[in-house]
Amino acid sequence: MLVAYFSNKRTEKENKKIAKRIFSEISEAVDLELVTSYWTLTELTKILIKSHAMDRDKIVRITTDLIRRGRIEGAKIKLIDLSPKSDYNFSEMCSDLQDGAIKYTVGFQDVLHTIIMKNNGIDTILTFDSGFKKIDGLNVVEVDEQ
Numbered sequence: 001m002l003v004a005y006f007s008n009k010r011t012e013k014e015n016k017k018i019a020k021r022i023f024s025e026i027s028e029a030v031d032l033e034l035v036t037s038y039w040t041l042t043e044l045t046k047i048l049i050k051s052h053a054m055d056r057d058k059i060v061r062i063t064t065d066l067i068r069r070g071r072i073e074g075a076k077i078k079l080i081d082l083s084p085k086s087d088y089n090f091s092e093m094c095s096d097l098q099d100g101a102i103k104y105t106v107g108f109q110d111v112l113h114t115i116i117m118k119n120n121g122i123d124t125i126l127t128f129d130s131g132f133k134k135i136d137g138l139n140v141v142e143v144d145e146q
Contacts, residue, residue, distance in 0.1 A: 001126060001143065002036065002044050005072060006062050009052045015128055018143055020073055022126070027074035035078045037116045041066065043109055083119035106131045114138060 004015035005023065026034050041063045048054040048062075070077050082088060093115065100111035114135050117125065124139040125132050132140045 001128065002040065002072075003047050003052075004128060006044070006048060006054075006059075007052045008054060012052075015143075022143060023073035023075045027071075027076070033078060034075050035080055035120070035122060036066075037080050037082075037113070039082070039112055039116055041079075043113075080116065080120045080122075082116055085119070088119065100135075103136075104134050106134055110135075 001019050001022070004012045005019040007016060023034075026032055045059050045063060048059050049056060066072070066077065067079065070079065082093060093112075096115045097108055097111055100106075100115065101108055104111060110129070110131060113125070114132070117123065117138070123137065124141060126141045126143060128143050130140070130142055132138055133142075
């Protein structure tokens with residue numbers, strides 16, 4: 001969702017419209033919380049630079065603004081860490097990544113997204129990426145043009 005929203009690539013034009021509409025609708029919802037992670041912002045940065053050839057300074061402004069303001073189209077976004085447990089360490093994360101990489105046929109980036117979600121008690125993801133459907137225990141809300 002964030003890649004489509006911030007991308008200037010023509011191929012993302014339709015998804016960008018959808019993302020804008022959804023973020024706007026979420027801003028009006030009273031019983032819905034929009035959450036993302038610092039890891040997501042890291043992956044967003046990588047994708048916008050490498051795959052979308054966006055200016056690095058612009059991406060810094062985008063991510064800084066997201067962190068400082070915590071809003072898109074009026075929708076409040078809560079930023080979460082890897083885990084709320086202060087003793088969750090790098091070794092545990094690597095072990096969880098390895099377990100996920102063995103169990104699921106998705107990239108380690110997506111496994112890390114799900115680790116962060118599970119660690120924070122989040123079980124639903126709003127995404128254009130159908131690959132998340134391969135992960136057990138995750139409710140995937142695939143975004144389309146509806």
